[in-house]
Amino acid sequence: MKANLKLFNIVHLLRVSKVNVSINGTSHQCYTSRPDLEKKRAELMARGLPKQKPIPGVNNILLVASGKGGVGKSTTAVNLATAMATLQPKLEIGLLDADVFGPSIPLMMNVNESPLLTEDDLMVPLLNYGVKCMSMGFLVTERSAVMWRGLMVMSALEKLMRKVHWGNIDCLVIDTPPGTGDTHLSLIQNLPITGVVLVTTPQQAALQVVRRGITMLKKLNIPIVGIIENMSNITCPNCKTSISLFGSGTHQLAKEHGIEVLQDIPLDSDITNSGDSGKPIVVAEPDSSQALSYIQLAEKVADFLRKQSKLET
Known part of the structure; x- marks a missing residue:
């Protein structure tokens, strides 16, 4: 029995x-x-799977992602968005800080005010350097620690995306947190992503993690624009010789997965200091070789969007 x-x-x-x-x-x-x-x-x-819904007024959504933290992803997102706005002033560029726990956009873009609300209770993005910005950092003080579990984070992210009066945006650059967790899955499942730019440093500890990110994106059929090798080298201040710091593993990884290395960006104190001062290198020193690296990156990203017929010339 x-x-x-x-x-x-x-x-x-x-x-x-x-x-x-x-x-x-x-x-x-x-x-x-x-x-x-x-x-x-x-x-x-x-029935249980979320359906992708575009953000009203936003034509292209570009994720800037990384596996490891501390590889310069936010610096890349800021300078990429600023370079795109500088190259083509007629385009409307937005920058969304999706890192709820560690927002960096307020500091790097020198915008710290609380956003105004429209009659429909939509937040108005803060504007600087020709880029419309939105961040959790606008809603909390600099010293506040956001201690939320997953559902609250997803709810906050949803408001940062859809409770904002973006207007007409040709390209919304989203600075994502490190990893391949809830935030990334929520963005990918809920938004029509045009492409993803991956940022890594060339040492194996970072490359192993970005490799997992590539696997996730390919499984979810998300277009990868390419990889940026950040902090790839340093220039000697005396002899001006370029010195490799971590090897060249990024190019090998890109070759394995059939992905383009979009740009090699050096480790440079001017890039760091400009971000800390709230004036991206593209704005602070537009004629410098460092700014040129980001301008070239912006041109390649714009070409990718145009090939997908999602960006006007």
């Missing part, structure tokens, strides 16, 4: 049905999935 009851429970939990199968003239009992239950389960799973 107990054995029969146990078998019934297993059959019930697995949602299978019993069928008789004849093998070499001998009848055997087998268990197979019930088609009606399989169909019902597929319908329920499909």
Whole structure:
């Protein structure tokens, strides 16, 4: 009796049905999935998946992502957005700081005011250097620690995306937090992503993690624009010789996955200091070789968007 009851429970939990199968003239009992239950389960799973919905007024969404933290992702996002706005002033460029726990955009873009609200209770992005900015950092003080669990973070992210009066945006650059967690999945599942720019340093500790990010993006069929090798070298202040710091693993990784290395950006104190002062290097020293690296990057990203017929010339 107990054995029969146990078998019934297993059959019930697995949602299978019993069928008789004849093998070499001998009848055997087998268990197979019930088609009606399989169909019902597929319908329920499909119903539970979030549907991608565009942000009103936003034509292109570009993620700037990394595996490891501290590889210069926010610096890249800031200078990329600023360079795009500088190259083509007619384009409307937005910058969204999706790092709820560690927002950097307020500091790097020198915008710290609380956003105004429209009559529809939509937040108005703060504008600087021709870029419309939105960040969790605008809603909390500099010393406040955001201590939230996943659901609250996702709710905040949803408001930063959709409770904002973006107007008409040709390209919204989203600075994502490190890793491949809830924030990335929420963005990818809920938004029509045009492409992703990956940022890494060339040492193996960073490359191993960005490799996982590439795997995730390919599984989810998200276009990868290319990889940026950040802090790839340093220039000697005396002899001006370029010195490699961490090797050249980024180019090998890109070759393995058929991805373009968009730009090699050096480790440079001027880039760091400009970000800390709230004036990106593209604005602070527009004619410098450092600024040229980001301008070239912006041109390649714009070419990618144009090839997808999602950016006007």
